[in-house]
Amino acid sequence: MEDLLLSCRSYEMALERKRGDILIGFASLVDITVLISMSASLSTGAWNYLVYAFDALVVAFIIFSYCRRLKESQQWRKYVIRSWYEILGMIPIVFFAFAGQLSNDYVGYITLGIMLRLLAILYVIRLSRSIENRSRIFGNQTVLQIFIIFFLTLTVASFLFYRAERSDVNSQITSMGDALWWTLQTTTTSTFGPNAATTEGRIIGGVIMLVGIGITGAFISTLASGLTRSRTSSTSEKEVKTILKLRLAKGEITKETYLDLLRLLSD
Numbered sequence: 654m655e656d657l658l659l660s661c662r663s664y665e666m667a668l669e670r671k672r673g674d675i676l677i678g679f680a681s682l683v684d685i686t687v688l689i690s691m692s693a694s695l696s697t698g699a700w701n702y703l704v705y706a707f708d709a710l711v712v713a714f715i716i717f718s719y720c721r722r723l724k725e726s727q728q729w730r731k732y733v734i735r736s737w738y739e740i741l742g743m744i745p746i747v748f749f750a751f752a753g754q755l756s757n758d759y760v761g762y763i764t765l766g767i768m769l770r771l772l773a774i775l776y777v778i779r780l781s782r783s784i785e786n787r788s789r790i791f792g793n794q795t796v797l798q799i800f801i802i803f804f805l806t807l808t809v810a811s812f813l814f815y816r817a818e819r820s821d822v823n824s825q826i827t828s829m830g831d832a833l834w835w836t837l838q839t840t841t842t843s844t845f846g847p848n849a850a851t852t853e854g855r856i857i858g859g860v861i862m863l864v865g866i867g868i869t870g871a872f873i874s875t876l877a878s879g880l881t882r883s884r885t886s887s888t889s890e891k892e893v894k895t896i897l898k899l900r901l902a903k904g905e906i907t908k909e910t911y912l913d914l915l916r917l918l919s920d
Contacts (some may be wrong), residue, residue: 742773
């Protein structure tokens with residue numbers, strides 16, 4: 654009886670933690686929306702300070718959630734290695750605003766901070782059981798890491814390319830949006846946009862193209878491996894179910910045992 658009560662209590666605590674993480678994720682999305690609005694309107698004064706304060710509060714909640722999950726993890730070093738990307742999203746936007754003011758590139762640094770913040774809420778998406786089950790088909794953690802590397806490459810390269818091109822009078826890259834679009838095309842090796850006007854921009858473009866080819870190849874091989882593994886696993890599961898049906902028909906196992914075993918297979 655005590656074990657049952659402890660199990661129920663543990664389940665309730667896990668459910669409360671999950672709800673808390675979802676709430677933090679929702680607050681983070683609101684924060685990102687407000688930051689995008691602030692960067693688009695180029696507002697100044699008291700409104701900006703209010704946004705910075707709200708962002709710092711959201712970051713504090715994100716850090717609290719991360720530290721709690723780190724503490725609950727049995728192998729914290731492996732957890733840090735597995736979730737390293739979340740740390741990049743815990744930098745308060747006020748640091749990017751300060752760097753932008755020092756370099757006279759406020760919008761560029763704010764955009765960089767907003768895109769990095771998206772990494773801090775990826776774990777909320779993974780709380781969905783349906784998404785987690787589907788991700789196992791494609792390699793789960795490996796595909797996630799490849800996606801994160803691609804996202805970081807796109808984000809950092811766009812920022813560096815924008816910084817290299819924005820001061821050149823012959824460049825058609827006038828905003829971070831232009832740089833993002835150009836970098837996305839170059840990463841996927843389907844560039845049909847404007848050519849880089851500076852030497853630094855051409856160097857960045859060459860590096861982006863090479864990295865894009867590597868990431869695309871890694872993604873395709875991981876996807877093929879995951880689909881093959883999924884097909885093999887599905888075939889094995891069907892064979893086990895057939896054997897269980899035969900044993901049930903022969904009376905070797907009860908119907909309750911049969912249903913319990915099916916539930917174990919589905920889990």
